[in-house]
Amino acid sequence: MTPLDLPASASIVYTRRMKNFEKRRDRYELFSAFENPLVNINFLLDVPDFRPWCKQQGIPVFHFFLYCVLNTVKQSDNFMYRIYEGEVIRIDDFPASYTVINADDNLNYTRFEMTDQLDLFISRSLEAKRIAEASAKLINTGTGESVREQRHNIFITSLPWLDLRAIEHPVYRHGEADIPCISWGKFGPGADGRMAVPFSVQAHHGFVDGYHIQQLAQAIAERIAAIIA
Template sequence: MQNFEKRRDRYDAFASFENPLVNLSFELEVPEFRPYCKQHGLPPFHFFLYHVLHALQGIDNFMYRIHKGEVIKIDDFWASYTVLNQDQNLNFARFEMTEDLKEFIARSVAAKEFAEASEKIVNTTAKLSEYDQRRNIHITCMPWLKLSSIEHPIYEHKSYDIPSLAWGRFSDARDDGKLTMNMSVQAHHGFVDGYHIHLLAQAIAAGIAKTIAS
């Protein structure tokens, strides 16, 4: 928590706001990874999700939470994201994170299939402890749309501390070996500035580059 103490005054300032959230939408540029996924039999969405979540885990500012009125730093979080079930209604996939890429993807695919098959909403945080409810990242992908911005539903803005990420469809392959998608990152401004979102974008791209080069 040493890093947080250096910005506690910023947190105190934003925590007094009725709505302390910052929400940035931007074009994320990453190495074109779909040929790698095709070569290795990996679903591109789950491959990309792996790198997004592990990039978040490596930046302290996205790991701060408010628990029982105090700021804490969580050690890890659930891997979770929205899916559509067979009725085309919203549902939630959730599974335990892992460093191993193939195991992560296997768990992610299994969680997706379970959520898709359920008529009732599953994997909400209602039955989790107050602490485990903080161990979360909200992820949604809308592959049908070229996302420009998003406003997430918030129960209470003032105490909302869980980062929310969304992205739209991937661009076509580019001649320079890159692809892009529009991404939105929302977080408590007491924890996260635009600079940290920039660091996240860099970390996602670097993680993908490292994987496809190996």
């Protein structure tokens, strides 16, 4: 969607946000010339231990963390830029999606409408999980969507069985890999009663620097702390 497609007030906001991108267009052009323009950083994400709070509230731990991650990404400007028809655009929303394992022990994809309302997010996430786990067919791959619609995505993978140290995601064409990939592994104990989450962020370096990944990590921790306080 471009400013011409938006109401006047939304068009002003869109234009202002694209001006933010123009400040780093030269960085984008630099990394876009690379055969592989991706930055991939793996680290231990330090967050408050939200598991006791989730237990008290009857909220599944994974889905609470997913809610915090996705809603933080949505408010992180650098993670919302995409490439469409050779030019940079900025998306304002995306569906929630993550991988599950179905009854055949094969990967499948969930997909549901994003919301910042926690209880509604949890219920939608659980229903999407039920559908994806029950399907032998690979679903929610974006088949049938336009190229423009397919830009509205964040790729989420969870490996709760592993003390994740690093991950490399499959890439169809490196030069067009504009959708951030976020992964995490098994939750572990941190210092002073906190949690250490093995965490990985892969993104186009034309949009995202290591500094922005650090900002995202800090904002996720702050969101969790504010909710469980």
